[in-house]
Amino acid sequence: MADQEFLQDQPHRAVVRVGDTVRRPALPWTPTVHELLRHLESVGFEAAPRALGIDEQGREVLTYLEGDSGGDGWDRVADEAGLVAMARLLRDYHQAVAGFRPTAEAGWATHPGPVAAGELVCHGDFGPWNLVWHGTRPVGILDWDLAWPAEPLHDVAYALEYVTPFRDDAECLRWLRYPSPPERRRRMELFADAYGLTSIDGLVDKVIEQQEVVLDRARRLAAQGVQPQLSWLASGALDEVAARIRWSRDHRHLIQEP
Structure with a gap:
């Protein structure tokens, strides 16, 4: 080899x-x-x-998909051009998968059932780190292990948690590579429009809802002994996720209209 x-x-x-x-x-x-x-x-x-x-x-x-990925994705999506391109890629993926109904019996991560009405197979982990970038253009999607049937807005809300982002200014500047505190509402509107939504009404609630769903999924995978979720549980990382959900609830005013 x-x-x-x-x-x-x-x-x-x-x-x-x-x-x-x-x-x-x-x-x-x-x-x-x-x-x-x-x-x-x-x-x-x-x-x-x-x-x-x-x-x-x-x-x-x-x-193998050639390009930049992992931590390199954060500064690409801090740029509004990268933000818009990411939303369009998600839209294109959802269009490509809209009619897909799997026949394999293996199921999905913590989801054994078929695709229900109003659902499609979401990527389930659509964050900047799981994209392959050429400059500010995402050209590939990595790590499909957490794909599962859900409403399309699950993927949208998952991405918005990270690209709006639902994080405090200090984390945005220190870790997420923003040059200045993000205009969260504007960024949510840009992403939603590029994806094809006509309004951001209800999206803050959807982000918080998906945060709770994803935390529950991680806990169930950890209970089954699946890695890396088991190590996340042992290290206290899932407690940090719960704290982020509380932050989202407490700071929704940063995005919603007064």
Whole structure:
């Protein structure tokens, strides 16, 4: 096998690049995720990796997407051009997946059932760090492990938590690479408009609702012994998530009209 380059070297989840492929530990729901990726390939959606199967070590094999990702995504989306482009990519993904109904029996992360009326298969983890960037243009979407059926607004609200962002000014300046305190309402309006929404009415509530749903999902995965959620529980990281939900409730006035 060609030389391996570690992209993520953690005890529970070593992710490596081998040539033009990425190898990652398979999960119980990987067959359903691969069916999703094959659907995206069949409809010509170019911003998702291609599923190439399972290797001799039991790892899923995906095509490698060239570009910047991870921490590099934060300053790209602080730029309004990156913010708008991210929203348009999410819109394009939802259009590509609108008619997809999986047949695999493996289910999804903490969600065994089919896609219900009014739902589609959301990415489930659509944050700046999981995009591949060329400048301020996102060209790829990574880490599909948490894809699951939900209303499209779940993905929108998940993204808005991070790109509005629902964080205090100090964190925005210190960690999220904003050059000045963000104009949160304007950023929410820009994202919503680029995605195709006509109003931001109710979106603050949707963001808080998805925060609660995602925290519940992480707790359930931790209870099943799934990593990295189990380590998040042990380290107290999930308590920090609960604190962020309280911040969102207490500071909704930063975004909503008085």
